[in-house]
Amino acid sequence: MRKPFLFFLIVSLCITSVAAYPTLTKYVNDLAGVLSPGEIADLNEMAAEIQRNTTAEIVIVTVQNTEGVDRVEYGNRLIDANGIGKADKDNGVVVLWSEDNERGGAIATGRGIESKLNDAKVGRIGRASRTYFDNKEYYAGFKLALESIRIELDPVASSSNADDNAWLWILIFIIIAILIIKASKNSTGPYRSTSYIGHSIMSGGWHSGGGGFSGGGGFGGGSAGGGGARF
Amino acid sequence: MDQKGQAAMVVLAVVAVIVLALLAIGGVYNGLVSSDVSVSNSWAKVQSAYQRRADLIPNLIETVKGYKNYEQETLTKIVELRSQAGAVQQQVKDARTGTELQAASSEMTGVLSRLMVIVEAYPDLKASQNFLALQDELAGTENRIKYERDNFNDAVKNYQVKVRSFPTNFLAGMFGFSPDKWKMFEAVAGAETAPVVKF
Numbered sequence: 001m002r003k004p005f006l007f008f009l010i011v012s013l014c015i016t017s018v019a020a021y022p023t024l025t026k027y028v029n030d031l032a033g034v035l036s037p038g039e040i041a042d043l044n045e046m047a048a049e050i051q052r053n054t055t056a057e058i059v060i061v062t063v064q065n066t067e068g069v070d071r072v073e074y075g076n077r078l079i080d081a082n083g084i085g086k087a088d089k090d091n092g093v094v095v096l097w098s099e100d101n102e103r104g105g106a107i108a109t110g111r112g113i114e115s116k117l118n119d120a121k122v123g124r125i126g127r128a129s130r131t132y133f134d135n136k137e138y139y140a141g142f143k144l145a146l147e148s149i150r151i152e153l154d155p156v157a158s159s160s161n162a163d164d165n166a167w168l169w170i171l172i173f174i175i176i177a178i179l180i181i182k183a184s185k186n187s188t189g190p191y192r193s194t195s196y197i198g199h200s201i202m203s204g205g206w207h208s209g210g211g212g213f214s215g216g217g218g219f220g221g222g223s224a225g226g227g228g229a230r231f
Numbered sequence: 232m233d234q235k236g237q238a239a240m241v242v243l244a245v246v247a248v249i250v251l252a253l254l255a256i257g258g259v260y261n262g263l264v265s266s267d268v269s270v271s272n273s274w275a276k277v278q279s280a281y282q283r284r285a286d287l288i289p290n291l292i293e294t295v296k297g298y299k300n301y302e303q304e305t306l307t308k309i310v311e312l313r314s315q316a317g318a319v320q321q322q323v324k325d326a327r328t329g330t331e332l333q334a335a336s337s338e339m340t341g342v343l344s345r346l347m348v349i350v351e352a353y354p355d356l357k358a359s360q361n362f363l364a365l366q367d368e369l370a371g372t373e374n375r376i377k378y379e380r381d382n383f384n385d386a387v388k389n390y391q392v393k394v395r396s397f398p399t400n401f402l403a404g405m406f407g408f409s410p411d412k413w414k415m416f417e418a419v420a421g422a423e424t425a426p427v428v429k430f
Contacts, residue, residue, distance in 0.1 A: 072374050123367030124360075225276070226378025229367045 021074075021081040024059055026218060027051075032062035032099045039139040046146045054153045056091040056113060057084050057219055060142050065101040074098075075108025076224040085110040085222020092222040093117065095145050097133060105133060107145065108228035117152055119229045125149065126231025259399055263408045266390045270413045273383040277416075280379040281332050284372035285323035288339055289316040291365050292346060298356050308349055316342045329416060336376075343369070384415045 022031060027047035028040045035043070047058045059078075066074040075094040079085065085092025090112030097105040107122040125148040132141035292313045296306070319342060322335040356362055394403040394410045403409075 070374070072370075073378060076374075076378055119367045119371030120364035123364065127363075224378075226280070226375035227371055228374070229371060 021077050022061075022063070024061060024078060024082045024084070024219075027058065028060045030060075030062050032064050032097070034062050034097075034099070034136075034138045035142075036139075043139070043142055043146065046143070046150075050146070050150050050153065053150075054091075055086055055089065055220075056093065056153055057086070057222070058093045058095065058146060058149055059084055059219075060095050060146075062097045062099070062138065064099050066096075066098045068101070071096060071098060071102075071104060071106035071230045072108055072228045073226065075106045075228055076226050079108060079110055079222065079224035082219055083221040083223070084219045085112065085224075087221035089113075089220075090222040090224070092219070092224065093149065094228075095142060095149075097138065097141070104230060105130065105141075106228055106230040107149075108224060110222045111225040111227075112222070113153075114225070114227045117149065119227060121152055122149075123229035123231065125152075126229055130231045256402060259402050260406055263393060263399070263403055263406060266386075266393050267408060267412070270383070270386040270390050273379070273386040274413075277329075277376075277379045277383045278326075278332065280372070280375040281323055281326075281336055284336070284376060285320045285339055287368060287372055288343060289313060289320055291368065292316055292342075294361055294365060295346065295350060295356070298353065298359075300353070300356075305349055305352075309346070312342055312346055312349075329414065380416045387413045387415045 022029070026044070028035070028043045030040055043060055047060065050056060050058050059082075061075075061078060063074075069077070075096045078094050078096070079092045083092075084094065090110040092110035093113060094108045095105070096108065105126055107117075107126050109117050109119075109122060125145055128148065129141040129145045132138070132144060292309065296309045296313065301309070316339065319335055319338045322338065323332065326332040326335050350356060350362075390413055391410050393399060394408050
């Protein structure tokens, strides 16, 4: 009774262990375990910001090996299997690093983003990042790649950062202060009006930042055509 | 139940059966059409990948030609290669079958190899940013061709499984969907070797 059951169990496990491309989530997938949680969170935020500014979905993947498949092809298969990139734009990118089996990386590009991120560009970006990866500075390598990609996609927006946000908050604070002062000079019912103004601005102002990404997949359904370069 | 009632029931039952049969056959037909169109779409993408390579290589030759320090003889050879590449580019555009595509593609590979032989003699060209970019683009075209061919083969596989499976195979024959309509890419002797870029 037991032997046949075991036999079928083993056979079915063998069948299901055929190479399937891993399911990815937004935006960092450290399958090789080379990044720390802090680094993952940081890179995630960088990629989320790129998505907010350009709608392009840049996904970082580290794997132990690519199961004998060429790295660029592996990256493209990941894009297709997970539907990375918006469906109407096909603007998905996978930045891949493989630890074994010819240790190296690749940047795979979706069909629609190939014009902005052509093979020569991603090859250059990859080669620039390679020195970090060779020294096992994975975070620095991915960070450089992401930053370079961001510059290629949106040269204007790439200059905006936390400093701009700080100026915005200072400006808001000044406006609130002026309104409160004005209202307190008003003799009819000062307290109600100031607290009302203060409260409405406060509740409206706290919404920026935090790009709200859904966990577990949730990509746009984009596709790939085999493009990209290895490094 | 009286006789008229019974007859009506029988007619109703027959009509119901006919309608169901038509719906079922319609479903099978639509499935075949969908599969056929999928393969057609994949084929277009393969042609597109080959065309991309054919369009890119003449441009890359132009880039190489722009290098300042050639001897006159070398420059003449490069100009000649450029016009050869242009002719093959047209050949790829005119190709209608997989065999023609692959034949045109190997011609292009020949042009590329001859170019690389010339470039061998100029080490500072080989090390330049432009040339590294050229390498990336060349590798990229080969990758795309392989990717689209693999996708095409998968689409053909799905089509053939549909057309040859029981009981769809009877209907497929009737509707004119033959299993031989699409052929997968096979490795043609020599055409598969990517340009060997030796450095």
